[in-house]
Amino acid sequence: MRRPADFQARGPGRTTYLDGVRAAAPIGVAALAFGVSFGVLARAAGMGRVAPVVMSVTTFAGSAQFAAASILGAGGGLVTAIVAAVLLNLRYGPIGLSAATTLKGPWWRRALTSQLIVDESWAIAQREDGRLDRHLLVGAGLLLLVCWTTGTAIGTFAGDLVADPESLGLDAAFPALFLALLWPQVRERSRLLAAIGGAAIALALMPFTGPGIPIVVASLACLVGARKQP
Amino acid sequence: MSAVWVSVVVVGLATIAIKAAGPLLLARRTPPPRAQAALEHLAPALLAALVVTQALGGDNGGFTVDARLAGLAAAAAALVLRAPLLGVITAAAVTAALVRLVG
Numbered sequence: 001m002r003r004p005a006d007f008q009a010r011g012p013g014r015t016t017y018l019d020g021v022r023a024a025a026p027i028g029v030a031a032l033a034f035g036v037s038f039g040v041l042a043r044a045a046g047m048g049r050v051a052p053v054v055m056s057v058t059t060f061a062g063s064a065q066f067a068a069a070s071i072l073g074a075g076g077g078l079v080t081a082i083v084a085a086v087l088l089n090l091r092y093g094p095i096g097l098s099a100a101t102t103l104k105g106p107w108w109r110r111a112l113t114s115q116l117i118v119d120e121s122w123a124i125a126q127r128e129d130g131r132l133d134r135h136l137l138v139g140a141g142l143l144l145l146v147c148w149t150t151g152t153a154i155g156t157f158a159g160d161l162v163a164d165p166e167s168l169g170l171d172a173a174f175p176a177l178f179l180a181l182l183w184p185q186v187r188e189r190s191r192l193l194a195a196i197g198g199a200a201i202a203l204a205l206m207p208f209t210g211p212g213i214p215i216v217v218a219s220l221a222c223l224v225g226a227r228k229q230p
Numbered sequence: 231m232s233a234v235w236v237s238v239v240v241v242g243l244a245t246i247a248i249k250a251a252g253p254l255l256l257a258r259r260t261p262p263p264r265a266q267a268a269l270e271h272l273a274p275a276l277l278a279a280l281v282v283t284q285a286l287g288g289d290n291g292g293f294t295v296d297a298r299l300a301g302l303a304a305a306a307a308a309l310v311l312r313a314p315l316l317g318v319i320t321a322a323a324v325t326a327a328l329v330r331l332v333g
Binding site: 023051093095107168173190196221 | 234235236237240241242243245246248249250251252253254256257260261264265267268269270272274275276278279280281282283286287289290291292293297298302304305315319320321323324325326327328329330331
């Protein structure tokens with residue numbers, strides 16, 4: 001498996017969709033296993049077999065789906081479930097903004113491509129200059145969508161065929177992925193400051209706000225970049 | 231429509247709109263240089279926040295310190311040793327799994 005830095009060494013615009021698929025393969029394994037977990041949880045929460053699969057294709061965001069299914073299953077109410085899930089997905093506002101100048105074509109094509117943005121595909125598509133690689137984003141996003149949806153279908157239709165992903169340590173794969181993709185970016189001082197600011201804001205807010213809000217507010221740390229004169 | 235389907239449709243439509251908002255609103259508009267510079271610093275800020283929330287976040291908010299933190303330390307060590315992405319992720323997962331096995 002090549003590092004994202006290896007793609008960057010070839011320069012922007014030289015990657016292919018297949019490079020994105022390859023780069024996302026290791027985290028795709030974790031997405032598949034957690035997809036099964038989500039399917040099992042959603043089925044137990046009374047969501048049936050089809051609705052969780054439809055949700056994995058349309059919402060395509062793990063933490064929000066787990067939250068919605070858990071709340072519905074615990075009898076927490078429809079509005080609570082919807083609000084919790086939408087709050088968790090608000091981070092895709094700033095994440096989408098950071099991808100905006102990368103996506104090309106007519107409005108419907110940009111809207112469609114933006115649906116392949118999840119934390120992991122967006123992270124894999126990072127270039128060292130702070131922009132995104134569209135080929136890596138689409139390739140990684142498609143693989144993750146297939147893994148996540150297939151996992152969900154296995155979970156709802158066949159049950160718990162896969163071992164508990166947490167006992168395999170797969171939940172630790174996600175922060176490791178984000179750290180690995182942050183690593184080459186923070187060589188530059190202003191990006192290091194943005195990273196420290198983002199982490200500090202998230203840490204400070206986590207005890208006080210519901211899940212989802214800390215990441216949204218942490219995006220304000222990008223303003224350290226505006227101080228730097230181009 | 232049952233509560234389950236209402237939640238699937240509403241959460242789905244809201245998420246689709248949130249993801250598409252940035253790419254549609256910034257359409258064909260080149261932001262001024264300082265805004266562009268800020269946009270290019272969104273990635274490190276958000277990635278760092280994702281590391282923190284994914285490694286330490288509890289199910290219902292707040293902090294939970296568990297095997298994920300040991301996995302993150304292993305990932306950092308692998309990065310210092312210049313391991314490829316697959317090696318970093320594997321180091322984190324194997325370490326977290328071993329900590330859970332022992333703990």
